Amino acid sequence: DVKxxxxxxxxxxxxxxxxxxxxxxxxxxxxxFWYRQDPGLGLRLIYFSYDVKMKEKGDIPEGYSVxxxxxxxFSLILESxxxxxxxxxxxxxxxxxxxxxxxxxxxxxxxxxx
Amino acid sequence: xQNIDQPTEMTATEGAIVQINCTYQTSGFNGLFWYQQHAGxxxxxxxxxxxxxxxxxxxxxSFLSRSKGYSYLLLKELQMKDxxxxxxxxxxxxxxxxxxxTTLTVKP
Numbered sequence: 001d002v003k004x005x006x007x008x009x010x011x012x013x014x015x016x017x018x019x020x021x022x023x024x025x026x027x028x029x030x031x032x033f034w035y036r037q038d039p040g041l042g043l044r045l046i047y048f049s050y051d052v053k054m055k056e057k058g059d060i061p062e063g064y065s066v067x068x069x070x071x072x073x074f075s076l077i078l079e080s081x082x083x084x085x086x087x088x089x090x091x092x093x094x095x096x097x098x099x100x101x102x103x104x105x106x107x108x109x110x111x112x113x114x
Numbered sequence: 115x116q117n118i119d120q121p122t123e124m125t126a127t128e129g130a131i132v133q134i135n136c137t138y139q140t141s142g143f144n145g146l147f148w149y150q151q152h153a154g155x156x157x158x159x160x161x162x163x164x165x166x167x168x169x170x171x172x173x174x175x176s177f178l179s180r181s182k183g184y185s186y187l188l189l190k191e192l193q194m195k196d197x198x199x200x201x202x203x204x205x206x207x208x209x210x211x212x213x214x215x216t217t218l219t220v221k222p
Binding site: 031033035040041042043044045048050056058059090096100101102103104105106107108 | 145211
């Protein structure tokens with residue numbers, strides 16, 4: 001059974017804190033993604049990675065950075081958390097190359113910044 | 115999503131058929147996905163279209179017209195458990211761009 005796991009389901013942090021969100025997949029997928037999901041705004045891509053140590057900016061990268069040191073792990077970093085980063089964060093992975101590339105999502109981390 | 119549109123909400127009756135439309139605009143295109151997301155859960159893959167036409171998978175079917183930038187998801191014999199958000203997403207350049215989702219409520 002394929003699996004994407006995220007380090008926390010719920011997280012509460014204070015403004016200005018550095019926050020790490022971890023994502024691990026066990027499917028040997030090349031591609032990994034970080035999204036945030038907000039009511040009325042849908043799923044928005046923050047960053048994605050198509051290989052170890054590679055990263056690409058998505059639609060809303062400001063205020064975030066990422067790290068991919070191993071193929072199975074993709075980390076999202078909030079350098080200095082702000083209240084407008086309160087959101088549901090979803091990690092996903094997929095294969096690369098030709099054919100279908102459906103994404104497998106983790107359960108999400110609901111982050112609250114106070 | 116900025117250039118992908120789908121209705122915000124739909125309501126249908128148990129046992130009926132419902133069609134959820136999606137229109138998109140993109141300079142490049144490698145496929146169209148539909149995902150289902152129950153409240154409080156992660157999205158899960160439903161269907162994928164890369165060529166024009168209808169793809170059928172049990173009670174769910176998805177249609178694509180690339181020339182019109184249009185897709186729909188057809189759900190037959192609706193069940194209460196089909197109450198969920200349905201996300202349309204086009205795929206290009208190694209990533210997917212998602213619509214805001216259509217929240218479907220199935221009533222008895």
